[in-house]
Amino acid sequence: MQHPNKHHHSANCKLILVMLSFSVLLLLLLSCLITIKYLKVIWATRNLPPGPVPFPFIGNLWTLSFKLHPDTLTKLAETYGNIYTVWLGETPLVVLNGYKAVKDGIISHSEVLSGRPVASFLKDLIGGKGIVMANGHTWKQQRRFGLMTLRKLGLGKSVLESQIQVEARCMVEQFTAERGEPFDPIFILEHAVSNIISAVVYGHRFPIDDDTFQELIRSNHYITENLSSPWARIYDAFPWLMKRIPGPHQTAFRHMNYLNEYAKNEIKIHKENISSGEPQDVIDHYLARINKCRNETDSTFDEENLMAVIIDFFGAGIETTGVSMLWGLLYMVAYPHIQEKVQKELDTVLDGNPLYYEDRKRLPYTNAVIHEILRFGNISAVGIPRTCIKDLKVRNYFLQKHTMVLANLHSVLYDPKYWKTPKQFNPQNFLDRGGNFLMNEAFMPFSAGSRVCLGEQLARFQLFIFFSTLMQSFSFRLPEGETEVNTQYRYKLTLQPHPFKICAIPRL
16 A cells, blocks of 8 residues: 555655746746847847947946946947947947047938937936927927027027026026025026026016925926936836836836926916917917917827927926036136136126127137036036937948937047047137137037027027126135035036035125
8 A cells, every 4th residue: 555645745746846847948938038139139230330249138238337428438439439339228229429420420410310219218208299309290390389489589689688687687696695605506597597498488487485496496307317317227228117116217207297287287377368469488389389270180289299398498498508507607616717817808898888698709718618618517418319210321330210329429529639628628629829719510519410409599698698797796716615626527417516615706
């Protein structure tokens, strides 16, 4: 008679064997899947520019430290050339490095390289509406509207310039209120910049202590910081996974919802107060366009696109111009001899008269300093990826339709072939031997081609008037006891200075 324990032991052995067989089979299937996917990626690389060998699933994310850091991208160019490929998971990204490669790409093939990625963290966050992340017909209509409306609202005319001058005077009052004591200038600068954008988009300004204004700024900052984070790069590689798991990226979506809700409320108020008079801001002009194009079958003008346009204007405008102003003040503290030279030119040429944008032509040194702030401070870092809207040949490489391309703008602004002192803050980069202002072809902090920053001209107006007004009004110094200035940047979506405090001493 067979012992029951023997029977039980035999059954357990069979179960263990089955489980082992299943585990081995699962491991084999997984290995096959990884091998197939890896071979698929390796096969795809044959037609792409060279680059570091990608790992299965994560591609080159580990090599990139899960960030599109400009220094990392520039260093890779030393090994693989100025046009190379990195893999974000299973998606290739062709990187253009240095002025020549960037010019051969986004300028020479401006129209073909006008697409935006259809799947990314930024795309899911903003949506495919508006201007920044839209494609095709929608993008063309919305961008054309944006350019035309800025002109109608007075860009390049005295109307908008006077608003900038008003905000500059408010900024001087706020700096004066610090009584020469150490303070962090970031919030005052952001307030001035955001009020210009608010006037253009919403038709009103915010008091500096307004809770809504402060929450809008906080939300904008959080989103910007997350767009350059490792979470964003992992999201780009595995969107199907990241949509379902918690993390800072989910908080970014909540902040975006706040911005959307505010935009929606502003649209509602504008609709309720609509008048038969001339439109006063972007929302007025857009609502009029919706009404005008109501029966056009190819029209993309609707309230969803309007919300996206509002956020595009507000988000991009504050982050870029505000950070540039912050760099400007930091460099003037770091290089007091340059600050003194700017002030001497302003005093001599203007002699106390009001400041206008047109005056830049009579202020070559001040104009050169502002351009050098934009170059050396580099608001754009590496820019936003584009995609080919059709097959494209760049130099000897064939890029298929939908291939992602990234112009490393940082490498252009620091290209040793085009700048006298690329790694040193030096206004002479924009001056000829006679001291006259000289534009450099490699100057593209606002990007280039058909996706060049929509608000470039508005940013230039603000930077010149804000910076020159502050230089006229104050001498900027380090707080007492401090002797060193940290001019190293922090990598965000833009390259930002480390937090600092300065003293604004009123000039007689």
